Amino acid sequence: MKYSAKFKLQVVKFAQESNNCAAGREFCINKKLVRDWQKQVEKLKCLPKNKCSNRGKPSQWPELEEKLLHWFEVQRQSGYIVTRNMVVIKAKAVAAELQITGFLASNCWCTKLLLRKNLALQQKTKIAQKHPEDLDQKITSFHSFVIKSRKEGKLPTCSHWEHGRNACLV
Numbered sequence: 001m002k003y004s005a006k007f008k009l010q011v012v013k014f015a016q017e018s019n020n021c022a023a024g025r026e027f028c029i030n031k032k033l034v035r036d037w038q039k040q041v042e043k044l045k046c047l048p049k050n051k052c053s054n055r056g057k058p059s060q061w062p063e064l065e066e067k068l069l070h071w072f073e074v075q076r077q078s079g080y081i082v083t084r085n086m087v088v089i090k091a092k093a094v095a096a097e098l099q100i101t102g103f104l105a106s107n108c109w110c111t112k113l114l115l116r117k118n119l120a121l122q123q124k125t126k127i128a129q130k131h132p133e134d135l136d137q138k139i140t141s142f143h144s145f146v147i148k149s150r151k152e153g154k155l156p157t158c159s160h161w162e163h164g165r166n167a168c169l170v
Contacts, residue, residue, distance in 0.1 A: 003029075003033075004052055005049055005051050006050065008040075008044050009041070011037060012041050014027070015034050020035060061098075061100060064091065064103070065117070067094050068091055068113070082121060084107065087110050091110070
């Protein structure tokens with residue numbers, strides 16, 4: 001059964017006003033839960049009222065995860081796609097850099113990291129290409145080259161390209 005933080009705090013308050021057994025009977029729960037919630041009362045006050053629990057262990061390698069999070073953000077800001085394999089490979093490289101032993105960077109670890117840090121592996125569906133800054137200059141240069149080559153006879157001036165690739169190249 002799931003219990004929200006709000007419910008747990010109500011049970012703890014009732015137990016403080018009476019006792020654990022009375023709170024258990026009143027809310028139809030085990031008195032052991034009441035004792036556990038009394039120990040967690042400070043954490044429960046910090047949780048959102050509709051959250052059911054404070055699950056999840058803290059990170060085993062916080063420094064590694066912070067460096068990885070920074071790398072992840074840089075990749076995103078640069079417009080690069082970040083895949084699960086990229087995260088795993090980078091995590092192994094950072095672990096080697098930090099001389100962390102026993103770190104596997106499994107897919108399961110990667111999934112938990114993404115959940116812990118509230119990250120999503122989003123991919124762009126369409127990427128617009130950016131034109132180079134000197135595009136106009138390159139187009140003008142190419143046109144000049146074609147015109148010069150035609151005048152020198154290096155390129156055919158035939159306009160019958162529809163007859164085949166080599167129709168004008170005699």
